[in-house]
Amino acid sequence: MDNRYNIIYNHYIKNIDKNGLEDYQILDWESKDAQEDRFKIFVDNFGLYIKNKSVLDIGSGLGNFAQYLDKLDEKIIYTGIDILKEMVVLSAKKKFKNIDANFFDRDIFYKDNICNASSDKKYNYIYSSGIFNLDMGCNLDFLDNAIKKFFELAVDGICFNLLDKKSENTFGPKYFYYDKDNILNKIKNTYSSRLKHISIVDSYSQNDFSIVCFLK
Numbered sequence: 001m002d003n004r005y006n007i008i009y010n011h012y013i014k015n016i017d018k019n020g021l022e023d024y025q026i027l028d029w030e031s032k033d034a035q036e037d038r039f040k041i042f043v044d045n046f047g048l049y050i051k052n053k054s055v056l057d058i059g060s061g062l063g064n065f066a067q068y069l070d071k072l073d074e075k076i077i078y079t080g081i082d083i084l085k086e087m088v089v090l091s092a093k094k095k096f097k098n099i100d101a102n103f104f105d106r107d108i109f110y111k112d113n114i115c116n117a118s119s120d121k122k123y124n125y126i127y128s129s130g131i132f133n134l135d136m137g138c139n140l141d142f143l144d145n146a147i148k149k150f151f152e153l154a155v156d157g158i159c160f161n162l163l164d165k166k167s168e169n170t171f172g173p174k175y176f177y178y179d180k181d182n183i184l185n186k187i188k189n190t191y192s193s194r195l196k197h198i199s200i201v202d203s204y205s206q207n208d209f210s211i212v213c214f215l216k
């Protein structure tokens, strides 16, 4: 087990082991609304286009984004991956009415065969919420590599969120904070040939922003 895995495991496993916590508490969100405000950014931007499309949710936690998508009453081919097997075991117990949901334990970096999480080689949409929040001592490299992977895997769109530098004093040093202009410019410069449109959405939270990319 490497250090990054240990930080993630130690952070979440104590919550999983506690009795009586709500999913959002296990996952370390301030509230269910705060968790869902982030899901809403994906749906606000891509909701019109996702019927019968594939969505890969990276760091799917307890399958709450899948539950959120299920309420849209659309058929969506959903794959959730999480580095922690314990999360995947709990997600896999959930029942879905509309979406076709599968969960796998995968680390986006150390398993090259991430695409084999389902029969699709690529996914129409990539979503990721909260995987960049903990300070793992290598966050900017982690983010660069993850964004590269998102662009490799996504056909139509990407949406992910980060903690905002301006909330550094709110949550303290356990977490990692990002400069939104730097991140935006870096993506624009590196992936201009794939980008139809890129935007930052920060109206839903004081502490957090989402990057939304429409791809060509």
Ligand SMILES: C[S@@+](CC[C@H](N)C(=O)[O-])C[C@H]1O[C@@H](n2cnc3c(N)ncnc32)[C@H](O)[C@@H]1O
Residues within 6 Å of the ligand: 008, 012, 027, 028, 029, 035, 058, 059, 060, 061, 062, 063, 064, 065, 081, 082, 083, 084, 087, 106, 107, 108, 109, 128, 129, 130, 131, 133
């Ligand atoms: C804050 S939780 C959010 C869970 C879910 N996205 C949600 O919003 O409900 C972050 C999740 O990302 C997972 N994670 C962190 N790094 C990961 C990686 N490299 N690959 C896959 N999952 C990862 C953690 O295990 C955890 O379940």
